[in-house]
Amino acid sequence: MALADHFRELRGRLMRSLAVFLVLLIVSFFFYDRLLDLVMNPYNDARKALGADVQTKAYIKGATGPLMLNLKLCSMAALVVSAPFWLYQIWAFILPGLHSNEKRWTRVFVAIAGPLFLGGVGVGYYVLPKGLEVLIGFTPSGLDNLVEFGEYFSFLTRMLLVFGIAFEIPLFVVLLNLAGVVKGSTLGQHRSWIIVGTFIFAAVATPSTDPISMLFLAVPMTGLFIFSEVIARTIDRRRGRSAAEAALDDDTASPL
Template sequence: MADAAEAVDRARTAVTERVELPGMSLLEHLNELRKRFVHSIVALVLGFFVAYGFHERIFVFMQQPITVALKRHHLDTQLVYHNPVDGFNLYLKLSFMVGAILAAPYILFQIWLFISPGLYKHERRYVWPFMLATVSLFFGGAFFGYRFVFPGSLDFLLSYSDKFRPLIEINEYTGLFLTVILGLGATFELPILVMFLSLFGIVSPRFLWTNIRYAILIIFVIAAIITPTPDIIMMCLFASPMLVLYLVSIGVSYMVHPGRRRRALDSAAK
């Protein structure tokens, strides 16, 4: 009797949650999307101005890996530029990138507010774990690149310049820096991407596991693209955390896939 009463309570809760899902017309969806987009743009602009106030410190932070690597090889640490506007454009680019990073948590919150009306009440409580996981994964990937991958890559590349005089241009170095740091930060967001794809039923844990060999191939192709050095060791260093994150993503997909949620509701209704 107790089990039957508990099952009835779970079924009543499931029905209540279904009723709580609000219905929105296409126009209401578009208005909500416009609202979230405007808020995100405002946050991005504010982040840019905040970052521009610290643009010189940001550049020093970005320049540190190449400065250390050049000193280790007894080379000149002064970077060069070819056009008088290069320095100004560089500060603008860095301020925009850092401003986007500063505004990212708020933008992610706006995205969550846009999709949350289509979720059940018990699913909406995952907003803060979602925010924490997204920000932590990105900064974890960026730190991994800044602390280990990028310095190792620079040291490897400069080892071939002992007989040459390097003239490292600021825009080229900035492009290399952003490719590695932001590339690794973005690839560490793989579980979050899989969570959204699974949440809307686009992929399933079975699909991810069945096609794991193709995923490994794609991961190594991506690692080869964003790795600044041609050696296989550095490419494996890029690919290893991505493979671990892919396995984690399979577990995330299992937890949020609609099929699992339907089975849980059906079992609760019985």
């Protein structure tokens, strides 16, 4: 295919993705109240847990704040819901240039990466109220804590993205093993340091400073890493048996 044809195909896929996004954006306006409740639930749970010890209240800043809140929230919802479509468009654009074995592993990656990311986002949403409770709990007595929604929404999205991306790391470890870059035995030799690095990463990556959020990120990541090490060792053993069988076949076929 000529370069111009590639650009036309890319433009077509981008336009289709944009059209789906705009349709979902319009639909999301009708569910604005439910989306707002979904986003505010972690903050409301944290406020209930704090009780009368800390007075906190969420607010919207500026005359254009309510409109920007509506657009930002609905745009994020449309982007997330349309993700399967525009991710497929990216994959379909790249797919013709891949070999058959690369296509197979790409399908495996797509099948596993999505559930892992959603699992990480779910864990992040579950621990978010505790993180907010700890952070807002530092408010000195006699002072009220005012939470600007724009900053809160940015904090929430960062938290969920960190958890979602972190859950993808073991998958990349397996892919590196399949590519022959990392061996399972090497992972086992450095397991203790990798676990320490995982906890350090969790402490630095989580936007909140409470140990609960760090543990909820570090413990599943550690479990997923150990699971990926087991898979890597299994792949190495199979690869070793295949190489031994191939060498034996060569020796058998060679003339005496």
